[in-house]
Amino acid sequence: MDISVMQSYELNMSSLDFLNDYINPARIAADESEVRNNDFNKKIIDECDDLVTYEKIVRGNTVKYFELTYDQMMLIGMRESKAVRKNVLVKLRELSQPSSTLPASFADALQLAADQARQIEIQNKQLMLDAPKVDFAERIAKVDRGMTLGKFAKTVNLGPRKIFVVLRDMKILISGCQGYNLPMQQYIENGCFVVRQSTYGPENDRIANTTLITGKGELWLTKKLINAGVLKAVAV
Known part of the structure; x- marks a missing residue:
């Protein structure tokens, strides 16, 4: 489980970890059925604003998830039944508190320092092993x-309006009234695009969707535009 804790003790956790380590265990304890990730994502989208879709491969399948703040996890937890809600809130509040455990003696402090040094050494070695893979993922995939x-249109010397016209003609973006200018589902699923949702209006009750192209999508779309004759090869 990957949890980021800042000095103000604000927590960030992936929706997958929140579902698998908090929501579903609490539902099982309350004799309720587990929630599937796709259904859980629908709840998150309905409840939270300013979300960006992330993806990762789990047992050969592409799984979508979000990075959640502590406040967002609290909001989502409120949608559960009373029994589940109480269980989840207790665990979240425990995580939000700073640790007050201190060594009981000088010998314990030395042992703690030695253990931490060994752990740091192990982590550094693992980071060195993972560095090539991380670099490749960030440069090529960048799905997150x-x-x-x-902005992409400017990098390939196309006008910001023309790019939408071209992509609608190529049936990469939706041209119909419903979902206008959003990517076709197949291009979201293959990791070339993500859709960011935000709210606006006097009461923040209207939803706006913004199409974002990922690093993987930039490479794929540039080649596709060159093959279609829209771009020259020197524009790569």
Whole structure:
């Protein structure tokens, strides 16, 4: 489980970890059925704003998830039944508190320092082993980030309006009224695009969708535009 704790004790956790380590165990303890990740994601989208879709491979399948703040986890937890809600909130509050455990003696402090040094050494070795893979993933896949199509258009010397026209003509973006200018589902599923949702209006009751192209999508789309004659090869 990957949890980020800052000095203010704000927590960030992936929705997969929140589901698998908090929500579903609490539901099982309350004799309720487990929630599937796809259904859990729908709850998150309905409850939270400013989400960016992440993806990772789990047992050969592409799984979508979100990075959640402590407040977002609290909001989502509130949607559960009373029994589940109480269990989840207790665990979240425990995580939000700083650890107050201190060594009982000088010998314990030395042992703790030695253990931490060994752990750091192990982590550094693992980071060295993982570095090539991480570098490749960040440069090529970059599924966890994205840029707007307007910015992408500037990098390949296309106008920000023209890029939408071209992609609609190539049936990469939806041209119909429902989902206009959003990517076709197949291009979201293969990791080339993500859709960011945000709210607006006097009461923040209206939803806006923004299409973002991932690093993987930039490489794929640039080649596709060159093959279609929209771009020249020197623009790569």
